[in-house]
Amino acid sequence: MSNASPGAPLDSSNDPAFDQTGRIVIQPNGRPRPLSPHLQVWRWHVTMLASILTRITGSALYGATALIVLWLGAMAFGPEAYATFVALAGSPVGLLVWFGLTVCLMYHFAAGIRHLVWDAGAGLTPKSADLASHLSIWFGVLASIAFWIVLFATGKVSL
Numbered sequence: 001m002s003n004a005s006p007g008a009p010l011d012s013s014n015d016p017a018f019d020q021t022g023r024i025v026i027q028p029n030g031r032p033r034p035l036s037p038h039l040q041v042w043r044w045h046v047t048m049l050a051s052i053l054t055r056i057t058g059s060a061l062y063g064a065t066a067l068i069v070l071w072l073g074a075m076a077f078g079p080e081a082y083a084t085f086v087a088l089a090g091s092p093v094g095l096l097v098w099f100g101l102t103v104c105l106m107y108h109f110a111a112g113i114r115h116l117v118w119d120a121g122a123g124l125t126p127k128s129a130d131l132a133s134h135l136s137i138w139f140g141v142l143a144s145i146a147f148w149i150v151l152f153a154t155g156k157v158s159l
Contacts, residue, residue, distance in 0.1 A: 050133035054111045057104035057140075064101040092159060099148055106147075107140025 023035045042048070067089075074085035088094050114132045117123045123132050151157040 046130050046133040046137075050111060050114070050136060053107060053137065057108040057111070060101065060104040061108060064105065067097075067101070090157070095157065095159070099144065102147060103140050103144040106143040107136060110136035110139040110143075 024032050025035050027033055071085055071089070074081040089098065114123075114136045117132065118129070123129060148157070
């Protein structure tokens with residue numbers, strides 16, 4: 001009796017007992033499934049990087065939300081708590097964290113616009129998708145640098 005799914009042709013390629021390639025795995029529920037291709041199979045594209053960066057920056061923005069909640073909490077707990085928060089946020093390490101979160105925010109914003117364009121059915125050719133991915137990455141970095149240059153130049157932030 002074969003482990004092939006109903007409707008599949010009954011041949012040895014569907015039976016994990018005859019698999020000599022190592023590409024069939026048995027799931028915990030007992031069903032045979034083909035092993036998914038891994039990163040070694042795929043050639044890296046900037047669109048893959050952009051997709052991964054979108055997930056990473058989206059997750060990092062949860063951290064930014066937590067910092068904003070801490071900031072609001074520090075304001076609620078009085079002048080000493082607020083002064084402590086401002087001292088930590090204004091330290092070199094704190095400024096580095098804020099800069100990183102700015103890059104995350106700017107990139108995630110640009111990636112969201114890229115996805116809106118794609119959802120409208122435009123920019124889906126490989127060349128235009130690569131260009132949009134490059135632009136969103138560069139926008140995130142350059143817009144963040146420009147933003148922080150303005151902050152330092154106007155005296156809003158200092159070391």
